[in-house]
Amino acid sequence: MGTKKLQVWLPLLFAVVMILGMFFGYRLGNKGSSNGFFKTDKHTSLQEALDLIRSRYVDSVNLDSIQSGAIQDMMSELDPHSVYLPPVELKAANEDLAGNFEGIGVQFNIFSDTVNVLYVMPGGPSEKAGLEIGDKLLRVDDSLLTGRGITSEKIRQLIRGRSGSKVILDILRGTQRLKKEVTRGSIPVPSLEAYYMVDATTGYMKLTKFTETSYEEFMPALEQLKKEGMTSLIFDLRGNTGGYMNEAVEMADEFLSGDKLIVYTQGANNPKREYKARRPGLFETGKLVVLVDETSASASEVLAGALQDWDRATIVGRRTFGKGLVQEQYPLSNGAALRLTVARYYTPLGRSIQRPYDHGKKDYMDEVWKRYSNGEMFSADSNKINHGPQYRTPGGKIVYGGGGIMPNEFVALDTATYPARINNIFISGRFESFVYQYYLAHKNILDGYKNAGQYIREFNQLDNMWSQFTTYMAKDSVQASQLNARQQESLRFRLEANLARFRWRTSGYYQVMNNEDVAFRKALELVKK
Template sequence: MSGRQRKTSVIIVSLTLLLLAAIIMAHNSLAVLQNNREEQLKKLLKVARLADLYYVEEVNWEEAVEGAITGMLEKLDPHSVYIPPEKVKENKESFAGKYEGIGIQFDIINGYLTVIAPIPGSPSDQLGIRSGDRIIKINGESAIGLTSDEVISRLKGPRGTAVRVTIQRPGVSEPLEFTIVRDVIPISTITAHFMVDDSTGYLAINRFAAITAREVEEKLAELEAQGMKRLLLDLRGNSGGYLHEAVKVAGKFIPGHKLIVYTRGRDGRIDEEYYADQFPRKVVRSYPLIVLIDRGSASASEIVAGAIQDHDRGLIVGENSFGKGLVQKEFSLQDGSAVRITTARYYTPSGR
């Protein structure tokens, strides 16, 4: 064997030994990590058993476990949270963009359930419920002194079911009785849209739900029919929502196959990239665009603003946004509750 061959053999053997050492170290590190996790879980289980055996009163395990889960997630980051079953249902309605009920906006004023406004086209609107009406009874029981949550639980219900309300109307001496048949009520994600002047439109989005891209398309078409030639897109106070809806909205203003946002997780399993033309779109707007943001603009709002800024598609005006930069995924649990866990970081096209 020549000197060069011996040298090559030594290098190969050395590299092989280094690779084996790396594999062994990685295996050992993984084993240590797994052992540590198992030890911590055993510790938690032991505390639960001790509480079950020795706590002075009967343990409310539902509250105890919820508290343990909440505490654990709080140690991860502020956005990983436990969601009780009733809140899961409420969130689903909010992000689905609809709920089933009678269709009123209300407030509790001096203990009275007061109608702020009926939602246009809702069962309440069709029956003639008015702003300023006080609902004093629901299904024959007093509604005076109810909390907002109690009101919601009484007025919401499956489509097609009925609820009886007794109303005290200003200027009318006798109470009015209404039987309202519940229906599907849309929850708009558009706070306002109007023409500022002959050529400037204004559109405010309050969150990114399942219906947002469709609503934005409808409102843009309305404004364009009124002569809009430039747009103020208001994302102030918009705390975010569905990432794919943000991509759809950004794609209405950014042409071609341009990157809108990409995500990076811990181990690459959920790394994704989203492009302007990834979802079907009717038209791509090219008119001047100004996006308004503030410290309450987060998550999906920052994705839209970031993409528009990075592609030099519009001007961003306002304050620094929230700066969340994280993606959460919701996992359902067997009792109807859920946990929302941060699974990735997202980045604007320029890598910010």
């Protein structure tokens, strides 16, 4: 009988014990935390300080601002590439790597306190609404765009907006005032700025960053160049500050055969992860030259390092930036985000490309500028990585770790400079204004060329353009006679290239400028050997 009573009461006893345990656990947890159930963490000193400021400080304060400042200070104690992005900066930072933004699809510049349309994206919202190159924007909805107070940033804020929303533009075309209603849309921002055939067998590509759409842009361009007979490629990564590492991995896969290792990442809280070639590539054979410089960083170095380690490409230029850290982005509750370094990346041979940052962020960022003063930009002998081991590729070449990608072939920085007054013409925008006005006056001539290649071969107005430009410069007290022959030649190239930019965008620009580019000519020489 006693056993049966125990069986009846046993479940109730268990329930009472459980409730008492939960109660005491809750009370004990609350002694060290304000966040409640089963929480045993103690407040951090930072949280305690914020609570005291909130409850005791003499004046009202903006705690969001204080917290943002505290986070910024914390991040400054980490590596130079871990950053806190406030909400206002996060949107711009994400747009930069998204490969698109929402707007009306025009490029503009301010000349003589007036907003001029320099480019209308084919098939974009503005072209559909009837806007043309040469239009002047006077008003966006109720906001006036003329006068000294107008800035490029203010204009961008006015014309960008949610896709599908409408904006009324008041424009001046010649002497005619027009109103255009434009429906905003998603505007692509290409990262592949140029690709073309240099000659019958040599292709050229210029990639400025690694965005979400870079590989999507890269593949059809590579296919098109192969269709046109490409057996050698010059891949230009100069000025490419990086972006998404996976985009660089996908591109490397098109150049490397088998299941070759492309890169691996590893960190104190992140186990080793390898990224290998996974499929037959589109350009696994054929000569390949990669152009780099001191501003080529991160994903650019992943790609260049993998191709160099496997002897797949010749790297030409100057030592790269030296950023071998992997960041991941974590959203915060206030709409901001942390871009936190979580691992280092290593090339197939095990090279860490990251240069030292143990002397602080300022010294780290100034290191690139120091290369100018110590002669590294001008001499192959001084273009050395001072720290880090040497490695040997399967083909027997020595490569370096610990401070960027050392090129196989060094090309010195072009020291051709202009007088200060010429530089002022560039900085002030008057150079671009001159080319823009010349383009509008000669648009019918440029429209007659089928492509930039024909323009380069047949354009015969450069002497006339140069004559007009020297007269234009004279208004700023700059005489052509003050320039030496090298400076005059370089300026003529710039005039021709920037004129091509208005007609064929960046592709036309690079097709002209590469003709006087020392590194490009060195690459061309190598693929012809």
